[in-house]
Amino acid sequence: MTSTVILFLAVFAASAVEAVEALTIVLAVGVVRGWRSTLIGVGAASVVLAAVVAALGPALAHIPINALRFVVGALLLAFGLQWLRKAILRASGYLPLHDEGVAFERERAEAGAAGREASSRMDWYSFTVAFKGVLLEGLEVAFIVVTFGSTQGHLGLAAAAAAAAALAVVLVGLVVRGPLQRVPENSLKFAVGVLLTSFGIFWGGEGAGVEWPGSDVAILAVVAFVALFSLALTRVAHRRRLAPTPAAG
Amino acid sequence: MRYVSAFGRFWWDFVVGDDWRVAAGVAVALGLTRLLTALGANPWWLLPLAVALLLLAAVHRVAARSG
Numbered sequence: 030m031t032s033t034v035i036l037f038l039a040v041f042a043a044s045a046v047e048a049v050e051a052l053t054i055v056l057a058v059g060v061v062r063g064w065r066s067t068l069i070g071v072g073a074a075s076v077v078l079a080a081v082v083a084a085l086g087p088a089l090a091h092i093p094i095n096a097l098r099f100v101v102g103a104l105l106l107a108f109g110l111q112w113l114r115k116a117i118l119r120a121s122g123y124l125p126l127h128d129e130g131v132a133f134e135r136e137r138a139e140a141g142a143a144g145r146e147a148s149s150r151m152d153w154y155s156f157t158v159a160f161k162g163v164l165l166e167g168l169e170v171a172f173i174v175v176t177f178g179s180t181q182g183h184l185g186l187a188a189a190a191a192a193a194a195a196l197a198v199v200l201v202g203l204v205v206r207g208p209l210q211r212v213p214e215n216s217l218k219f220a221v222g223v224l225l226t227s228f229g230i231f232w233g234g235e236g237a238g239v240e241w242p243g244s245d246v247a248i249l250a251v252v253a254f255v256a257l258f259s260l261a262l263t264r265v266a267h268r269r270r271l272a273p274t275p276a277a278g
Numbered sequence: 279m280r281y282v283s284a285f286g287r288f289w290w291d292f293v294v295g296d297d298w299r300v301a302a303g304v305a306v307a308l309g310l311t312r313l314l315t316a317l318g319a320n321p322w323w324l325l326p327l328a329v330a331l332l333l334l335a336a337v338h339r340v341a342a343r344s345g
Contacts, residue, residue: 099308104293106304110329111295114336123340169292230325233308238315239322251326258330266337270344 032248036177037190039224043173044194046217047166050132052202054162057136058155062143066152070159078167082174082188089179095236101176102233108172109225113259116219121266126215170195173225180232223259227252297339303332 059067089097118124136158143154170191178187231248234241241247294301307328314321 099312103304103308106308106325106329107293107295107301110300110304110332110336111297114297114300114333117333117337118340121337123337123344172292226329229304230329233304234311234322234325237308237311239311239325240320241322247322254326255329259333262333262337266341269341 032181032245033183033186035224035228035248035252036181036183037186039221039228040170040173040177040187040190041194042217042224043221044170044191045198046214046221047170048195048198049214051163051166052198053133054136054166055159056202057133058140058158058162061137061140062152062155066155067159069151070156071163073156074160074163074167077164078171081168081171082184085171085175086179086184086188089175090182090184094180095238097236098180098232099236101180102229102231102236104172104229105176105225106229106233109222109227109229111222112218113222113226113255116215116222117259117263117266119215120219120263122270123266177228219259219263223252223256227255230255297336299339300332300336303328303335307332 055067055071115124119126140154140158174184174187174191178184181187227248230251231241243250307325311321311324314324
């Protein structure tokens with residue numbers, strides 16, 4: 030039960046982050062070049078993503094559970110540590126924060142500068158940019174849905190969490206009619222990094238034959254450990270970044 | 279050929295990212311855990327410890343480069 034709730038939250042948060050980034054691209058292209066071709070691109074990418082989840086999910090169910098947990102744990106650890114490392118470096122000032130407003134303006138300028146084929150009813154620029162944006166951001170979501178869903182045996186729940194996150198982001202996007210600049214994106218990425226890394230530790234360990242003290246409840250202790258360690262590391266790195274550098278000589 | 283290399287690069291960036299040492303550390307830690315369980319131990323503490331050390335080293339590398 031505990032791990033099912035955390036699974037839902039992890040997939041929802043990860044999907045929301047990716048959906049915000051995809052929405053920024055789609056909005057910029059749609060506003061400048063029109064919505065028809067842009068939305069066809071979004072629809073085509075969504076169909077490809079649904080096919081990936083539908084094909085890979087049941088296929089993974091045939092792999093022995095411990096082997097699956099070992100591989101999924103390894104992938105989640107590598108992937109989750111990337112998110113967490115970047116979130117810590119951004120929060121401590123070593124990397125610039127991702128700004129959706131700047132990303133929106135950049136996409137909008139590029140969309141405005143791109144040429145348009147007068148003879149074609151379909152605007153292939155809008156289609157391609159929207160398709161690529163949604164597909165690339167969505168592949169990370171599909172990866173998380175398939176790995177989390179198949180390892181826990183809750184593919185439907187994982188897919189529902191991703192769909193709910195995408196819907197929530199689109200609805201908020203419609204309400205504010207612009208890129209979601211106020212979303213605390215780095216904090217969300219930090220939280221997702223903590224969850225992906227924690228599940229990676231838990232499943233990777235189980236797949237390698239570890240018996241966790243307290244069984245499934247151990248996931249809560251793992252999440253708490255990874256979160257507290259990461260927060261402490263962020264604090265130390267931030268202080269070090271702000272500390273004056275000693276003058277040479 | 280261009281598509282194959284782009285596909286490979288996408289997955290490399292996706293899973294390994296810009297610091298391959300973290301992914302290598304994960305592989306070593308998982309391998310060690312598997313080895314110890316095969317020898318009859320229950321090293322549940324190894325992966326959390328490895329993650330803490332890998333994060334510390336990764337952040338330290340960037341901080342040291344920035345001066």
